Amino acid sequence: xxxxxxxxxxxxxxxxxxxxxxxxxxxxxxxxxxxxxxxxxxxxxxxxxxxxxxxxxxxxxxxxxxxxxxxxxxxxxxxxxxxxxxxxxxxxxxxxxxxxxxxxxxxxxxxxxxxxxxxxxxxxxxxxxxxxxxxxxxxxxxxxxxxxxxxxxxxxxxxxxxxxxxxxxxxxxxxxxxxxxxxxxxxxxxxxxxxxxxxxxxxxxxxxxxxxxxxxxxxxxxxxxxxxxxxxxxxxxxxxxxxxxxxxxxxxxxxxxxx
Numbered sequence: 001x002x003x004x005x006x007x008x009x010x011x012x013x014x015x016x017x018x019x020x021x022x023x024x025x026x027x028x029x030x031x032x033x034x035x036x037x038x039x040x041x042x043x044x045x046x047x048x049x050x051x052x053x054x055x056x057x058x059x060x061x062x063x064x065x066x067x068x069x070x071x072x073x074x075x076x077x078x079x080x081x082x083x084x085x086x087x088x089x090x091x092x093x094x095x096x097x098x099x100x101x102x103x104x105x106x107x108x109x110x111x112x113x114x115x116x117x118x119x120x121x122x123x124x125x126x127x128x129x130x131x132x133x134x135x136x137x138x139x140x141x142x143x144x145x146x147x148x149x150x151x152x153x154x155x156x157x158x159x160x161x162x163x164x165x166x167x168x169x170x171x172x173x174x175x176x177x178x179x180x181x182x183x184x185x186x187x188x189x190x191x192x193x194x195x196x197x198x199x200x201x202x203x204x205x206x207x208x209x210x211x212x213x214x215x216x217x218x219x220x221x222x223x224x225x226x227x228x229x230x231x232x233x234x235x236x237x238x239x240x241x242x243x244x245x246x247x248x249x250x251x252x253x254x255x256x257x258x259x
Contacts, residue, residue, distance in 0.1 A: 007047055007244065008047065008048040008049070008241060008244060008245045009046055009047065009048070010036075010041045010046040010047075010048060011046070013048055013051075013072070013241075014035075014036065014106075016237075016240060016241070017074070017106065017108065020108075020112070020115060020117065020118075020233070020236070021108045021111040021112040021114075021115040021118060022111060022115070023035060023111055024111075025110075025111050025114045025115060026109065026110045026111035026114070027110040027114075029110075030109050030110045030111065033078050033080075033081060033107065033109065034078070034107045034108060034109050034110075034111055035106065035107065036104065036105075036106050037078055037079075037080055037105050037106070037107050038095075038098060038103075038104050038105040039104055040098070040099070040102045040103065040104045041071065041072070041104050043102045044071055044102065047071075048071045048072055048245060049069075049071055049244075049245060049246065050068060050069050050070045050071050050072075050245065050246045050247075050248070051070060051071065051072050051073075051074060051237065051245055051246070051247045051248070052064070052065040052068055052070040052072070052073045052074070052103075052247075052248045052249075052250055053073075053074045053075075053230055053231075053233055053234040053237070053247065053248070053249050053250065054073065054074070054075050054076075054230060054249070054250040054251075054252060055075065055076045055077065055223065055226055055227050055230050055252070056075065056076070056077050056223075056252060057073065057075045057077065057078070057079040057094065057105060058094070058252055059093065059094055059097065060252055061073070061075075061250050061252045062094060062097040062098055062101075062103065063097060064248075064250050064252075065101070065103055065248075065250065066097055066100075066101035066103060068248050070101075070103050070248065071102070071103070071104065072103070072104045072105070072106055073098075073103050073104070073105050073106070074106045074107075074108065074233070074237075075105060075106070075107050075108070076107070076108060076109060076112065076119070076226055076229075076230055077107070077109065078105075078107035078109065079091070079094060079095075079105070108233075112229065112233070113138075113177075113178060113179070114134065117232075117236070118229055119178035119179070119225075119226050119228075119229035119230075120134070120138050120139040120176060120177060120178055120229075121139065121229075122178075122228050122229040122232045123139075123176045123178055123199070123225060123228065123229070124139045124141055124176055126158055126159075126228060127143065127154070127155065127158070127174065127176065127199075128143055128144075129141030129142065129143060129174060129176065130142050130143070135175070135189050135193070136185075136186075136189060137175075137177050137181045137185065137186035137189055138175055138176050138177025138178070138181055138186070138200065139175070139176055139177070140173065140174070140175045140176075140190075140193055140195060141173075141174060141176075142172060142173050142174070143171060143172065143173075143174055144172075145170050145171070145172050146170070146171050147168075147169075147170055147171070148165070148167050148168050148169055148170075148171060148197070148216045149168070151171050151197060151216075151218075152165045152216075152218055155199060155218055155220055156220070159220050159221075159224040159225065159228070160224070161220050161221050161223075161224035162221070163218055163219055163220040163221065163224075164203065164218075164219040165216060165217060165218045165219065166208060166212060166216065166217050167197065167212070167214070167215060167216025167217060168216070169196060169214060169216060170196070171196040171197045171216060172196055173193070173194060173195050173196045173197075174195065174196065174197045174198070174199065175189075175190045175193065175195040175197070175198045175199070176198075176199045176200070176225075177198075177199075177200040177225075178200070178225040178226040178229060179200070179201060179202075179222050179225060179226050180200070180201055180202040180222055181200035181201070181202075182198070182200045182201060182202055182203040182204070182207065182217065182219055183202075183204070183207060184207050184210065186198075186200070187207060187212070187215075187217075190215060191213055191215060195215055196215060196216060197215065197216040197217075197218060198215060198216070198217050198218065199218040199220060199225070200218075200219070200220075200225060201219050201220060201221050201222045201224075201225050202219065202222060203217060203219040223253060223254055227251065227253070230249070231249055231251070234247055234248075234249035235249075
């Protein structure tokens, strides 16, 4: 059901965002790190006319949001993840752009990873996973039988990203986790579920040696595995909110290359 607003108020938007990605489904370590982490909307009577959506809050993203005239920047990764006692120069410069342009910041991290229609669901849909179910680390589903080389080429093309992989088998069952999930714990979950291939990022050599077995492991990069979900979020907000609020998706790809 579409919801249209004459005037978008802060409380209405937050209610919508919490319906999309309920805070209570976030991982425990995200406690206090999601939601409205920088609230400057009091300068605009809590009215929202322009929203920017992005993965990371970088200087370039904030400047694009400022040029756009954004009232709110919705991000996946909060720029204030670790508690700080001293504000370093790079963070000070970044926050100054937000303060100078009255840009509030709202973070949707593991609650959006875990949400239906969130980061992992978007990836599962991209690669045609069927009979899916969520785990502590991502989503598992089945695909029509496909050889590893064909599958990894499809992943690289659809994510428009270089990748690393290990394995050479027929793939029928896939685990997908956006972001940094190629760790020992997640790999053990994949093995316990009889997964043929595990797609995520930030693979460690020692974990490959200990945990891979005969499973195909695909490292497609942190940005490439999470950015599609944020792009879909921007499109979803356009549908849910209607034409009264202008929404801009900011793609700040670090453009990692392979040679």
